[in-house]
């Protein structure tokens with residue numbers, strides 16, 4: 146499930162806007178993810194980016210006209226039947242208007258009437274054009290057809306105006322497309338996730354923390370949202386952007402994380418705690434910056450609340466998953482945490498091994514289940530691992 150584009154045929158429609166150059170990057174992301182991408186361009190789009198660029202990157206002929214050389218004039222109709230998902234990026238006001246009204250006067254608009262696969266429309270235009278009632282009405286009509294609209298970003302536009310109208314980023318469009326190609330096995334479930342480190346302040350400019358990057362928790366949030374869950378993510382200080390369709394709550398300290406998790410807990414069916422929560426915090430936080438007057442500085446620490454332990458005591462119907470980062474006696478320590486915190490599953494990983502742990506993009510874990518089973522998983526990307534974990538969780542959730 147982590148490879149939604151593998152063996153899929155995607156139609157990428159490109160229309161005549163300055164953002165056409167960004168669809169080159171989208172094409173690259175799609176082919177990298179294993180998709181076969183057929184590009185259909187309007188005549189105006191070819192004015193911004195040459196078809197040769199798309200042809201070279203897709204490795205396939207690009208369709209620019211209904212009437213192609215050699216008389217094979219129905220290529221776009223054949224393509225429609227073979228498409229798993231169609232995306233138009235950028236979509237101009239003109240093309241949006243044509244699609245809303247069933248006009249088919251070029252290869253792309255003709256193709257779009259013939260295609261029955263899911264459709265993603267990514268508008269990009271001047272802010273006033275985007276906000277014009279005609280364009281908004283046409284987008285509503287497309288939504289009514291079941292098309293998925295990826296809203297443009299707000300910002301300063303090539304035409305000099307500031308406001309909504311800038312094409313969504315290729316990553317955002319890719320994620321919206323991935324969501325449409327992924328089965329929704331978490332539909333109706335609410336997942337509460339924690340991610341990243343916490344920071345425990347010593348004074349206004351210093352804190353105690355750890356190198357957790359939040360990558361595992363964010364990968365899980367993204368994967369669960371793509372699989373149809375409502376996802377609530379409580380994140381410590383990390384430099385990762387909010388994933389699409391995830392409700393993100395940013396916190397700093399273990400106490401703030403505990404309060405937020407406790408408040409959101411009643412809504413959750415599944416709780417996954419990837420956060421590397423600080424176990425200790427300074428007893429006192431100085432009001433002002435501590436000056437270097439002494440040769441030694443002693444800071445006294447006290448225990449923070451064990452959030453997962455406290456959730457385990459209020460478990461009810463909830464499926465609880467913990468993470469255990471260990472430098473030794475991995476399975477024994479993890480099993481002991483699973484029991485002490487009343488968990489259904491614990492994901493144990495050895496810190497300090499290559500390709501695993503806090504800042505890596507990959508992870509190598511052992512899963513310990515409540516019923517005593519253990520499974521060692523091979524090294525894999527955090528994205529792939531996120532999907533593996535979710536698949537194991539969904540198998541064990543009660544069906545409604």
Ligand code: CTP
Nearest residue numbers: 418419420422423450451452453467468469470
């Ligand atoms: N955890 C938590 N609150 C804490 C500490 C840990 O919710 N104050 C959660 C983590 O999010 C993780 C699990 O408990 O899912 C295990 O965390 P870990 O740091 O490996 O273990 P600890 O219980 O803190 O035990 P120790 O530090 O002694 O290994």
